[in-house]
C-alpha cells in the first residue's frame with residue numbers, strides 16, 4: 001500500500017517536471033504583457049485577431065518578428081514587456097495573437 005503511494009507520487013513528480021519548463025501559455029503572456037498595447041490602445045500596434053494588419057508583418061517571417069520583439073521595434077519596447085519570455089514563447093504568442 002505504502003509502496004504504491006510512493007510509486008505514484010514519484011510518477012507524478014516526473015510528469016510534473018517537464019511542464020515546469022514548457023513554453024508559457026500564449027494567452028496568459030498576451031494578457032499580462034503584449035495586450036497592454038496590442039488590444040487597440042496603440043493604433044500602430046497590430047491588434048489581436050486583426051488578420052489584415054498582421055498579414056504584411058507575418059510575411060517578414062517568424063524569425064524577423066521574434067527579433068523585433070526581442071530587440072524592440074520603433075515604439076514597441078524590447079521584449080514587449082515580457083522579461084521572462086523565450087524565443088519560443090514569442091513565437092507561440094505571435095501565432096496566437098495574429099489569428
Ligand code: HEC
Pocket residue numbers: 029030033034035036037038042044045046057060064065066068069073074075076077079080081082085090093094
Ligand atoms: C508598449 C506597447 C507594446 C507592447 C507591450 C508590445 N508591443 Fe508589439 N508592437 C507595439 C507597436 C506600437 C508595434 C508596431 C511598431 C511599428 O510597426 O512601428 C508593435 C509591433 C509588433 C510586432 C510586429 C513587428 C514587425 O516586424 O512588424 C510583433 C510581432 C509584436 N509587436 C509582438 C509583440 C509581442 C509578442 C508582445 C508581448 C510579448 C508585444 N508585441 C508587446 C507595441 C507594443
